[in-house]
Amino acid sequence: MLRGGFNFAGGEETPSGLSGAAARSVLLVGQAGAAPWPHFLRWRQRQSQTIADPLDTWSREMIGAVAKKFGARAVSPSDTPYLPFQQWAMQAEGLKPSPLGILMHPQYGLWHAYRGALLFEDEIGLPEPGDVIHLCDACLEKPCLKSCPVDAYSADGFAHKTCLAHVRGDNGAPCRTGGCLDRNACPYGAAYRYPPQAQAFHMAALAGV
Structure with a gap:
């Protein structure tokens, strides 16, 4: 689904478009909830x-198929050198990071993602993002910082090695099968929460298990 976009400012250093000239506009593409999951699984079975x-x-x-149809260059968050997808998303949708680092969406909560972007060499008429309520500001309890058994998330940031050691260890089965406990503790966007199978897939990719 289209996740918003914007025109690059004049004089701003930008990635190249399809022909190699500087891109003038970017449209972000991603998901909300697990709607793409069944389509991905059907594709996966054929690979x-x-x-x-x-x-x-x-x-x-x-x-890439959409980019080809509309004369754009497709880029991915995992392409190197890395492009500033999170900064683009904040500019396109007016979002802010949650305590977990994932951008908090006023409707989808933490259950959304950006899977790619389309870079155009022409400017596109795009609306400015309106004011967005940052739900984390009104959340006093912050359950997302209290549910991890090894306190991987804190005001000091994400303890990546601590998280991986726990997920890979004997006590990490709940995380491996049901996803990050801190992320699941967030009360917002529950209707869009990824199913356990999808969360286990992402956790396995993160932890290499």
């Missing part, structure tokens, strides 16, 4: 089970 990064591969294939 080699040894394919690396299957979700990235599928996303590139789907978004």
